[in-house]
Amino acid sequence: MICYLKYFKTELINGLQYRTAAFAGIITQIVWGFINTMIYVSFYSHTNNVDSISLSQLVTYVWLNQAFLILIYMKSFDSEIMDKIKNGTVAYELCRPYNLYTWWYIKSIAKKYSAVILRFLPIIILGLVLPKPFNMGLPNSIYSFILFILTLLLGSILLVSIIMIIHIIGFFTNEDKGISSIIIIISNFLSGSTLPVPLLPNIVQKITEYLPFRLISDLPFRIYSGNISINYALQSIVLQIIWIIILITFGILIMRKVLNKVCIQGG
Amino acid sequence: MSFITVQNLNKTFKILERDPGLINAIKALFRKDYKIVKAVQDISFNIDEGEIVAYIGPNGAGKSTTIKMLCGILNPDSGNILINGLNPFENRVKYVSSIGVVFGQKSQLWWDIPVSDSFELLKSIYKIPKDEYIKTKEELVKLLNIGDLLNTPVRQLSLGQRMRCEIAASLLHNPKILFLDEPTIGLDAVSKVAVRNFIKEINKKKNVTIILTSHDMSDIEALTNRIIVIGNGKKLYDGSLSNIKKKFSDHKKLEILYSGLKKKPKINNVNVIENKRNYVLYDVDMKKNTISDIVEKYSKVCEINDINVLNENMDDIIIKLYEEYNL
Numbered sequence: 001m002i003c004y005l006k007y008f009k010t011e012l013i014n015g016l017q018y019r020t021a022a023f024a025g026i027i028t029q030i031v032w033g034f035i036n037t038m039i040y041v042s043f044y045s046h047t048n049n050v051d052s053i054s055l056s057q058l059v060t061y062v063w064l065n066q067a068f069l070i071l072i073y074m075k076s077f078d079s080e081i082m083d084k085i086k087n088g089t090v091a092y093e094l095c096r097p098y099n100l101y102t103w104w105y106i107k108s109i110a111k112k113y114s115a116v117i118l119r120f121l122p123i124i125i126l127g128l129v130l131p132k133p134f135n136m137g138l139p140n141s142i143y144s145f146i147l148f149i150l151t152l153l154l155g156s157i158l159l160v161s162i163i164m165i166i167h168i169i170g171f172f173t174n175e176d177k178g179i180s181s182i183i184i185i186i187s188n189f190l191s192g193s194t195l196p197v198p199l200l201p202n203i204v205q206k207i208t209e210y211l212p213f214r215l216i217s218d219l220p221f222r223i224y225s226g227n228i229s230i231n232y233a234l235q236s237i238v239l240q241i242i243w244i245i246i247l248i249t250f251g252i253l254i255m256r257k258v259l260n261k262v263c264i265q266g267g
Numbered sequence: 268m269s270f271i272t273v274q275n276l277n278k279t280f281k282i283l284e285r286d287p288g289l290i291n292a293i294k295a296l297f298r299k300d301y302k303i304v305k306a307v308q309d310i311s312f313n314i315d316e317g318e319i320v321a322y323i324g325p326n327g328a329g330k331s332t333t334i335k336m337l338c339g340i341l342n343p344d345s346g347n348i349l350i351n352g353l354n355p356f357e358n359r360v361k362y363v364s365s366i367g368v369v370f371g372q373k374s375q376l377w378w379d380i381p382v383s384d385s386f387e388l389l390k391s392i393y394k395i396p397k398d399e400y401i402k403t404k405e406e407l408v409k410l411l412n413i414g415d416l417l418n419t420p421v422r423q424l425s426l427g428q429r430m431r432c433e434i435a436a437s438l439l440h441n442p443k444i445l446f447l448d449e450p451t452i453g454l455d456a457v458s459k460v461a462v463r464n465f466i467k468e469i470n471k472k473k474n475v476t477i478i479l480t481s482h483d484m485s486d487i488e489a490l491t492n493r494i495i496v497i498g499n500g501k502k503l504y505d506g507s508l509s510n511i512k513k514k515f516s517d518h519k520k521l522e523i524l525y526s527g528l529k530k531k532p533k534i535n536n537v538n539v540i541e542n543k544r545n546y547v548l549y550d551v552d553m554k555k556n557t558i559s560d561i562v563e564k565y566s567k568v569c570e571i572n573d574i575n576v577l578n579e580n581m582d583d584i585i586i587k588l589y590e591e592y593n594l
Contacts, residue, residue: 003391010388014379092375096392097364154587260342 003103008110015114022118025039028124029066036062037134040079045129051065052198056137057225060194063127063136071112072217074149074163074187081107081167082217090171094259101255104167109160147233151220156242161247163185168251171258192218198227212243269313270476271337271444276346278307278332293484306332308500310346316443317474319466321508324497325589330480333497334448337478338368341396364393367437367475371449374429375436376421382432383417385584386439400439407435410465427458434462445469447479450485463489484581496588501535503592515584515591520577521549521558528569534561545572 037059044055053061065072081104084090093100127136141147162204166183170176188194189202191213197205208214222228228236281301285291307329313321324330335341337348339355339362348355353362360404368375390400408414411431417422424432430450437445447466451459463486470477481487487494488508496504504511524546536555541548551558558576565571 003388003394006391007387010380010384014377017379087373089373089375091335091338091370092368092373095338095363095366095368098392100361115299149490200347263293 001152003098004106007103008106010115011107011110015111017119018115019118021096022101022115025070025115026122028120029069030126033066033123033127034134035064036066037205041133050199053196053222053227055133057222057227058196058199059190060127060137060225061221061227062188063123064224065217067123067127068116068152068217069193070115070119071152072191074159074184074191074216075186082170085167085171086174100259101164101252105160105164108163108167109156112156112160133221137225143230144226144233145222147230147237148220148224151215151223151240152217154237154244155216155220158212158240158247159243161244161251162212164251165247165254168255171255172261183232187213187216190214190250191216192221196221198222212247215240215243226265270316270351271312271314271478272347272349274311274347276307276310276333276336276348277305277344278329278336278341279344280304280306294342301423303384305500307343310497310500310502312495312502312505314476314478316476317470318493319470319477319491321491321494322478322480322497323482323487323494323585324503326482328497329500330497330546333446334349334446334478334480336368337445339363365443367440367442367443367445369430369433369437369447369450371430371447371452372481373520374421375433376429378422379420381418381420382424385421385432385436386417389436389439392475399441403439403441404435407438410468411435412461427454430454430458430462431465436464438475441473442464442475444476445482447477449481450479451481451483459483459486463520466490468576482584488581496592498589498592506586511588512581512584516579516586518579519551519553519558520575520579521551521561522573522575522577523547523549523562523565523571524573525565525569525571532564532568534564537561 040055040058040062044050044058052109084093093103096103098155124136128138129135139148162183166176166180169179173179190197190208192200197208197214197218200208208218215236219228219240223233275331278292280303282304284300284302285295310333320459322333324332329438333339336343337355338351342356350362351365353365355362376382377388380447386404386581392410395403408417413428413435416428421429421432434447434450445466450466451462464529465475466479467490469475477490479486479490492508493506494504494508494511495502520540526545528545534549534556536552538550539547540550549561551561562571562574
């Protein structure tokens with residue numbers, strides 16, 4: 001257990017040294033944030049038909065989405081893991097007395113956390129100080145803030161459980177681009193990263209109910225602004241935990257299967 | 268019962284095959300052809316504790332595959348491996364605590380962080396007690412002369428520096444067995460000798476069993492007398508290096524510098540490699556000729572200034588060995 005914690009710390013510290021990448025990320029996210037908020041502001045000024053989410057909730061959603069993008073966006077896979085598989089360095093990892101699933105999991109999540117630590121604060125601060133109606137609102141209540149933090153953390157754990165499955169499939173096929181591009185599109189659409197779930201057509205919203213993706217980011221962001229009631233939030237947390245257990249168990253099982261058939265690349 | 272017992276080991280790989288060209292590429296989308304490659308066939312051997320064994324063979328012979336099965340990375344198709352009472356693949360996590368591994372072409376150190384941080388991480392991975400860790404680390408740092416490198420990120424080390432750190436990393440937890448897969452690949456002469464001396468030292472001092480593969484015959488000559496030769500997945504030879512040398516080293520090169528020669532002596536059954544004024548280089552087949560015979564013939568007709576007898580080098584012997592087994 002200690003070694004996993006230590007590894008988490010090492011990877012976290014390691015990730016914190018990439019300041020230029022973080023700076024570039026912040027700029028990109030801010031630009032995206034502006035584009036999105038401006039579109040929604042002009043959209044809302046021409047309609048009064050949207051009752052699923054208010055403009056201020058939506059703009060808050062956008063800024064949160066930009067600030068925590070790395071944590072909730074189904075992209076930025078750990079290319080190092082795929083590289084290790086492709087060039088065969090994974091052989092070393094198999095010569096170590098640890099559980100490879102846990103090890104990779106820690107690596108992926110630590111990378112996400114270190115990246116988000118470097119990025120989120122400037123974007124949040126900017127969002128908060130912007131003039132109305134472009135600004136990000138404060139949390140609806142102290143409870144919704146606490147539940148927001150909790151569901152966001154669980155959401156990131158859920159996301160990495162899905163990413164792990166992609167990595168393991170990559171281990172089997174030696175290439176993760178095909179499978180990952182399919183999952184990236186599905187996930188980002190159904191998790192509300194492309195368009196917030198309340199704005200999706202009803203039928204699509206119904207579909208998202210049965211899938212884990214909306215629990216990654218749509219849930220915490222709507223809890224924050226009070227678009228989702230505390231009661232419904234608590235129910236969703238149970239759902240998040242169930243999905244995490246299912247996805248991690250599935251990942252561990254296919255990992256075991258893959259290791260039996262593993263073939264190390266190169267030399 | 269030996270320390271390492273390997274019985275009737277087999278491993279096959281399925282390799283995707285495709286003829287070149289666009290049409291074949293499209294065909295391959297619908298039907299894939301696989302070729303079965305028998306990487307390791309029916310290999311058995313025993314190794315005792317504290318032995319150094321060199322595992323040699325041409326590229327693609329199945330060396331690395333065997334090593335990977337011995338390390339518990341690959342699951343053999345059939346056959347048994349028992350090392351220190353454990354089955355490497357089935358008890359992987361427990362087993363790997365007792366082995367150290369260096370793959371010369373890959374790096375086990377974390378690329379972005381200083382060497383000492385990698386060592387610290389290994390310390391917690393292997394749950395090495397603090398006192399033992401400090402003691403082993405100091406010893407390794409001294410023996411491998413890497414004290415100055417510890418605070419450098421791995422990406423900034425030269426290959427020789429990195430390899431020394433890799434070897435240290437593989438020994439921090441005091442393993443009973445050390446697998447070295449081409450540990451000297453790409454190293455300069457000084458680093459090579461340093462690595463070799465270190466391997467010898469660690470074997471003597473801690474009684475570590477060492478299994479190494481290398482294409483550098485001077486490595487093997489310097490380190491061990493027992494070799495296992497493998498080719499096309501089959502074991503061809505298991506025994507002492509000196510026997511192989513005796514068997515195949517039947518040619519010697521003879522160099523004679525002379526003066527005052529009027530007529531060259533006639534020598535049968537010998538290849539002249541070079542023939543210059545006052546100098547001749549022969550390739551002597553020891554079964555048909557003797558060195559003294561040739562020298563005597565020369566001494567009768569001229570004054571000999573210098574003689575050199577050159578043994579065949581190890582690479583030539585190995586080439587002959589491979590040739591004999593049609594590799």
